Amino acid sequence: MTRLITLLLLMAFASAGFAQQKLYRWVDENGQVHYGDRIPPQYAKTEREEINERGVVVNVKAREKTAEEVAAEQAAAEAAELEVQRAEEQARYDRYLLSSYNSVADLMAVRDDRLNLLDSRLELARKNVTDTEKTLTTLIERRKKLEEGDRAVPAKLEQQITEFESSLVNGLRSVSGLEEEQVATRRKFTDDIERYLELRNQSVATTP
Numbered sequence: 001m002t003r004l005i006t007l008l009l010l011m012a013f014a015s016a017g018f019a020q021q022k023l024y025r026w027v028d029e030n031g032q033v034h035y036g037d038r039i040p041p042q043y044a045k046t047e048r049e050e051i052n053e054r055g056v057v058v059n060v061k062a063r064e065k066t067a068e069e070v071a072a073e074q075a076a077a078e079a080a081e082l083e084v085q086r087a088e089e090q091a092r093y094d095r096y097l098l099s100s101y102n103s104v105a106d107l108m109a110v111r112d113d114r115l116n117l118l119d120s121r122l123e124l125a126r127k128n129v130t131d132t133e134k135t136l137t138t139l140i141e142r143r144k145k146l147e148e149g150d151r152a153v154p155a156k157l158e159q160q161i162t163e164f165e166s167s168l169v170n171g172l173r174s175v176s177g178l179e180e181e182q183v184a185t186r187r188k189f190t191d192d193i194e195r196y197l198e199l200r201n202q203s204v205a206t207t208p
Helices: 002-015 067-100 104-148 155-206
Strands: 023-027 033-036 048-051 057-061
Touching: 067 155, 104 155
Parallel strands: none
Antiparallel strands: 023 033, 023 048, 048 057
């Protein structure tokens, strides 16, 4: 029946001198197939086909994608691009590992040097915190005695207490940051050593 309708429409177009006019085919929301030389506005965003005078589909106009579909495609494209970037970064880092270290022992030596340096910095930071705490305790005790004796607390003393409290907070942050850096450094070199061994094994496996 559909072919018959198409044939009749084409014959009507041809007999009317409209052989060069475009004929479209589209499907409505009920699944019914329609033909015409113009697409009704309500179907302008749906899939439709352009048919020539011989009844051959010469062009297919895909339906317009929903906002959700567009967003999903964009998210997928961004994820794919991010994956490519990660792969490129990993490849660069792999080349760095292979060109910078001759053995696992070299990696371990660099790791130990960095951890020793962090240990020294952490020891100093902890000492600074201890010294600051002692000084702050002395200043607070001095203020307490003045207050107990109903004497005025000098503005300079209040300023010193404020400054040492701020220094103590910064010192504790420094200690915490160095401790986190220690953990991150150990984790990084553990990963690097594992990756280095993997790359070396791959190299050996592909060597004739």
